[in-house]
Amino acid sequence: MSEWKEVSLSELGKTITGKTPSSQYPEDFGDEVPFITPSDSFEKKYISRPERYLSRLGSDRLKDKIISSDSIMVTCIGSAMGKVAKNSLPSVTNQQINSIIVNENFDSDYIYYLFKNNYAVFRNAASGSTAIPILNKTDFDNLRFKVELDLNQQRKMVSILSKIDDKIEINNQINQELEAMAKTLYDYWFVQFDFPDQNGKPYKSSGGKMVYHPELKREIPEGWGVDSLWNIANFYNGLAMQKYRPDTNEDDYLPVIKIREMMNGFSKDTEKARLDIPTEAIVERGDILFSWSATLEVIIWGKERGALNQHIFKVTSDTYPKSFIYFELKSYLKVFKAIAELRKTTMGHITQDHLKQAKIVVPPIDLISKLDAKLQPIMLKQQMLENQNQELTQLRDWLLPMLMNGQVKVE
Structure with a gap:
């Protein structure tokens, strides 16, 4: 029988605030126990493959911070405040996440969707004297929700x-x-x-002629060319979309595609841009996007039309099909990531020069x-x-x- 009641969050289960291993113990990081932070994809219901893992030693050192699978994790700091996900494996989170191990009176999926529906409650509860909003464990536990019992x-x-x-x-x-x-x-x-080959057999394995290319320092099929990524495609960089914000909340708009949206899709926090942005900055389904700063990734956009923010290239070509451009960029991505890693004294990124220096094999x-x-x-x-x-x-x-x-x- 249906029965509704207002309860505090602490009545839903046990809250555990995460913790980051001490820098004194680098061996605490490894590849055994998921270590979840707000930078992981909270847009999906389950986080099963976070960016980082702990070693068994690291998880033992933080054994009182381990959350069982199917716990509810809530981000409690900054712009990511109020995002909700579940963990598919026993995990540890950092201190910017409060997790609920749901008690036997509630279904864990129910609490997950309850929190998803009350996103604004978490956002509005944040406080602090700094510019970065924070929701501490005490205030978190005191939040109240109307629930089905x-x-x-x-x-x-x-x-x-x-x-x-x-x-x-x-x-x-x-x-x-x-x-x-x-x-x-x-x-x-x-x-x-x-x-x-012309007989339908695998070219190289069947003895197809290979020639040494001095610039690439390896053999390629006879008759094939070499060029740079910069020459085979057009790279349009997005705009600073804060210059194109709608005048009122009632105006029609395009959702802004920043790196977060590129990787996870649109959300309630997605910014808006006016419709009169330059045509080149409009992204349609099927466009190739290449984020070139901080997070380097290449995708084919599959969501609705959007406005391209700076730090992302829209990549097109007047000569080659989309599949060729996409897979050549994907193949070169590991090189670009290594370049960006070396530049992390500033913000890891690549430049036009790197694209001009990126030599690839070009088939007929x-x-x-x-x-x-x-x-x-x-x-x-x-x-x-x-x-x-x-x-x-x-x-x-x-x-x-x-x-x-x-x-x-x-x-």
């Missing part, structure tokens, strides 16, 4: 939301497999040089087109799944407040 009703309420999130995650996994499939095919043709255009014809169906399927995920996300976000506030009941 009946456990069966809780599970009914969130079942549809969980199914939507499960479908989104399945689509993400399929897309990862499709990406790996496309890259394997690309590498086979243009990295291992085993594209089909007819061969590039043949491979593109094979890759297009894979990339199209990825785009379809991205579109489906966006629709599912919008549906979930529309249902969330109605279900969690009791406006809609699931029988």
